[in-house]
Amino acid sequence: MADLHPNRVRADNVPIDKIRNIAIIAHIDHGKSTLADRLLEMCGAVEAREMREQYLDSMDLERERGITIKLQSVKLMWKGHVINLIDTPGHVDFGYEVSRSLAACEGVVLVVDAAQGIEAQTLANTYLALENDLEIVPVLNKLDLPAADPDLHAAEMEQVLGTPVDEVLRISAKTGMGVEELLDAIIERIPPPTGDEDAPLQALIFDSHFDNYRGVISSVRVMNGRLQTGEKLRFMQAGAVHDADEIGARTPDNTPVQSLGPGDVGYLIAGIKDVREARSGETITTATGSASEPLDGYREPKPMVFCGLYPVDGDDYEDFRDALDKLRLDDGSFTFEPETSTALGFGFRCGFLGLLHMEIVRERLQREFDLNLIATSPSVEYRLTMNNGDEVIIDNPSAMPPSGDLRQIEEPYLKASMITPSDYTGTLMELCQSRRGQIEKMEYLSPERMELVYRLPLAEVVIDFFDQLKSRSQGYASLDYEPTGYEQGDLVRVDILFNGEQVDAFSTIVHRDKSYEYGRRTAEKLREIIPRQQFEVPIQAAIGGRIIARETVRAFRKDVTEKLYGGDVTRKNKLLKKQKEGKRKMKSLGRVEIPSDTFIRALRLDD
DSSP: OOOOTTTOOOOOOOOOGGGEEEEESTTTSSSHHHHHHHEEEEEEEGGGGGTHHHTTTSHHHHHHOOOSSOOEEEEEETTTTTEEEEEEESGGGGGHHHHHHHTSSEEEEEEEEEHHHHHHHHHHHHHHHHHHOOOOEEEEOOOSTTOOOOOHHHHHHHHHHHHOOGOOOOOOOOBBTTTHHHHHHHHHHHHOOOOTTTOOOOOEEEEEEEEEETTTEEEEEEEEEETTTTTTEEEEETTTTEEOEEEEEEEEEEEEEEEEEEEEEEEEOOOOOGGGOTTTOOEESSSOOOOSSSSOOOOOOOOOOEEEESSSSSSGGGHHHHHHHHHHHHHHOEEEEEETTTTTTTEEEEESSHHHHHHHHHHHHHHHHHOOHHHOOOOOOEEEETTTEEEEEEGGGGOOOGGGGGGEEEEEEEEEEEEEEGHHHHHHHHHHHHHTTTTEEEEEEEEEEEEEEEEEEHHHTTHHHHHHHHHHTOOOEEEEEEEEEEEOEEEEEEEEEEEEEEEEGGEEEHHHHHHHHHHHHHHHHHHHHHOOOOEEEEEEEEETTTEEEEEOOOOOOOOOOTTSSSSSSSHHHHHHHHHHHHHHHHHHHHHOOTTHHHHHHHHOOOO
């Protein structure tokens, strides 16, 4: 049957100078996924009747939250050219996905909201593209909005990014206005890939996910040589050899092809069941006549936030470990190692790039692998110097030794860049100063917008800083941050005791000046959350052996005198005394039941 779409042509054996590899980068909610939808429509990759919003966002979680979590690649045809497009996430916590995407591209489409202008993550992604030596096509999106001011924000882009105003394209991804001109600009401005078809095969895995039926499915970019179906392949870092069962391109459905040449982007299925053999950054070559050197791959991301994850049912531990292995393939930016808690049993200490990243990973584990998990309080990595001069790094507060053994404790700091309408400057400065922040820069980007740069302790940012930032600026401020190293601090460990027993999952490290307030608020919050037991439960916050706060969960009490009718008062006193003795015995033997959501609810101290 003839293909009726005018722009859809056969992609077989397209010359390398007709290929363009691009990524869409932007701040969160500036229209990346909507633009990807319009590009799919314009290039005829998806029929109109099959089109839906956020077409490339395959997870339910992405649709529910309206954000992109996973990078997605698709092959498009436009005027005889192949455009390999990668849609990337916008939130700072998923920056690793963006960096991996850029390694497979020669250029980027930088999208800026014409109503909001440049945001913090816009700058971060721009610098990332420049570091990778990529060509940038700047775009102002959402021109259909009444609040759009393209002239103002185009001038802002020229001032901040150095992009000439006349090179900034103006589009509306929602209505399709200007999208054809953008496709033409991609072909004109972005250089074609380079590569030697006669050289030994070198292909880079930039993403992978696990399929229960087909094993590992890897997204690959061929740098040199040709990747052929049925060929024996060697995975250079893993040292494993596998057959190429299926090679194909995403159009956006998986479409098998016989081979992929230099500059091509596609997928590979090689029957791999061990997820460790196809990590992102792996170099693929042929088993015979192979390349001598692997490609550079990726710099491993450094986790910034840590928490313990435990299965509610201890029998799920092995399934939980398998689930973490499979999800690690899909998201290489989190880490995990086994740990044991006296309160929660066996679990894993996991490291994440941020608090949203932690929430998403936990949610995916529960949805995709049918697990019921408890998450402990988020913490950061601390560097301890012992009295004997030894240096120890801990990410679990319960591992902190007694203060008498410590010479000093250092905590990680970061440089936080906030871009905000100037009306909210005062309230954001107050927020940063309340979190022990020190101002480094304050600069107007335009008369209405300014950039604030603060040095802040990471521990003060990971809990609810982002929520507070959005709340105080009515959603207009944006945040980006980068680590700057460690600094000494006056820090103490606050423990929470239930019925005299320490629950290690609630231990946390805070600054001494805030420890009393933190202990009091946590105890009050837990008193509201913990259900009443058959016996009285004291909740205490302690620093070392000193109690700094106490609340009590009252016991259920049965009216044991209900059956009495008159008679001597000693009968009533005897029943009450017997009940009191029973409660005392139950308190000494009883175990406090802590609901699984207590740990998450206890973190939100401002609720």
